Amino acid sequence: MTARPHTRTLALLVTTAVGLATALSAATPAAATASHRSDHSRKHADNIWGGYITYGSTFTTISGTWNIPALDCTNNRGIASPWVGLDGWDSDTVEQIGVDLDCTTGRAQYNTWVEMYPQDSIYFAEPVQAGDSMTGTVTDEGGHWYTLTLSDTTQGWTKSFRKYLATATSVNAEAIIEPIGSGSVPTLAKFGPLQFTGVTVDGRPIGDYATHASTVTRRTTTLATTGTLKSDAFPVTWRHS
Structure with a gap:
């Protein structure tokens, strides 16, 4: 199986905390505030996804919970x-739907987003902080329509999107962490202990399926290691920027 993960690469980096806060406060689900694009020039010696990916079939829904690390x-x-x-x-x-754990300004920030690649990311300004518990769900509703939902059970909010993507095929389901930015393998922010739990695909633990375990690497350097999958749970550990 050829690994071809797509990178959400920042096309626009906000250079100050004030600028980022302004951009986020203006963000709405109807319009993208920053673009991400795939880096197809990534060498096979590199890998920008850390986590578990199902393959060999089509899938209807994935759901998973993770903590927001410091x-x-x-x-x-x-x-x-x-x-x-x-x-x-x-x-x-x-x-896909998730959270950027952002150290680009030298100050920890947590920014929520949804994306139907190759369309741009959409950022939405919901409160997230270290220690929160997030649950994400992506569901293929049929006819190339998808519902994508992110909930912060600690803060008590839920955000849902219904999106159309004519070329989507739902041939994989995954729970992932990846570095975002420029270069084939961008700099990975230093994060604390991260645990995915309750990762289910079509109502069954992700471990019930054929899966590929992926670790974030840049040539011979391991940036983050993916721990052992135990039914529906696994850790990811930061190693190097």
């Missing part, structure tokens, strides 16, 4: 983005 931005920059989604490993689309 960030150490003291001597580190970059973004680490946990999300759940359909497609992307064996296809040219990704239907």
Whole structure:
């Protein structure tokens, strides 16, 4: 199986905390505030996804819960983005929803987003902080329509989107963390302990399916390790920026 994960690469980086806060406060689900694009030039020696991916069939829905880890931005920059989604490993689309753990300004920020790649990301300004519990769900409703939902059970909010993507095929389901930014493998923000739990595909634990375990690497350097999958749960550990 050829690994072809798509990178949500920042086309626009906000250079100050004030600028980012302004952009986020203006964000609405109807319009993208920043673009991400796939980096198809990524070498096979690199890998920008950390987590587990199902393959070998078509899938209707994935749901998963993860904690928001604390960030150490003291001597580190970059973004680490946990999300759940359909497609992307064996296809040219990704239907995904998640959170950017952002150290690009030197101050920890947590920014929620939804994306129907190759369309742009849409950021939405909901409150998220370290220690929160997030649950994401992506469902293929049929006819190339998808419902994507993100909930912060700690803060008590839920945001849902209904999106259309004519080329989507739902041939994968995944729970992932990846670095976001420029370059084939961008700088990975230094994050604390991260655990995915309750990851289910079509109502069954993701471990019931044929899965690929993916670890974030840049050539011979491991940026984050993916722990052992135990039915519907696994950890991801930061190693290097």
